[in-house]
Structures are given as structure tokens and as C-alpha cells.
Amino acid sequence: MRALLTSLTLLSAISLSSAAFAASTTTGTIRAYDAQAMTLTLKNGTKFLLPGGFKDPGLKVGERVTVAYQTMGNKHRAMAVTPLTP
Template structure:
């Protein structure tokens, strides 16, 4: 019985840890380059994001302050949303 409880507790701990790693991250910065053809966005700090095919350009241009919500896909930062900051 004790082994079952310990195993269940360990499984719950591992499951909750993997959920925490799946959380979306947020970055704010200034647009350095935006390429709608290559679906890429680079901020002035060097952060590079791949944009999804469904991305709708809110009017991005160099010098625009933005907030990027993103997640990792392999070694790439994939933007889930990009919003212009005022």
C-alpha cells in the first residue's frame, strides 16, 4: 500500500513539473526586422521568433515596441501572438 501511495505521489509530481515547462513565455522589445515572407521577427536585443502560418500582421515595422507571447519548439522560439505596445 505504501509503495502505491509513493508511486502515485511521484507520478503526480512529475506530471505537474511537465505542465510548468509548457507555460507560454512573454518578451517585450523593439522590432529590429520583420519578414512576412520568411515569417520571422527579430527584436533589437537579438531575440528571433518564428511566426506561425496563421499570423496576422498587426502593422509591424522596425522601431515598433511589441510584446511577444512565445513557446519553444525544438530549438526555435515560436511566437503565438505579437501585440504592439503603446
């Protein structure tokens, strides 16, 4: 019984920790892009912090993009930004 309880506790901890770091995606139009501050803001007001090694694919204000991100606390950390083709 103790072994079963230990296994279930461990499984629950792993499930909860991976859910906390699950990636989400959103699509929107760029309101602002600041390469110096490493931030991207969509028209809906959502602000993303870009990763340190982010390579700008030529992002422009008004362009539609898909952003893959993780939420950590109250911040959105972008993992990938992909321009959408018209």
C-alpha cells in the same frame, strides 16, 4: 505505500511537463520582420518563429511590441505579438 509513490510520480511528471511548455513574455523593439519566413527579430537579437496562421497587425521595424512565446529546444515560438501603444 505503492499507491502513494505512484501518485507522487505521476504528479511530478505532470508538473515537469507543464513547466517545460510554460509561456513567457518579453517586450522589445522590432529589428526585422519577415512575413515570408514567418520570423520576428527584436533589437536585442532574439528571433521568434511566428505561428502558421499569424495575422499581421501591421508590424513595422522600430515598433515596440510584447511577444508571448514558448521556448522549445533552442527556438522561441511566438504565440502572440501585440504592438504597444505610445
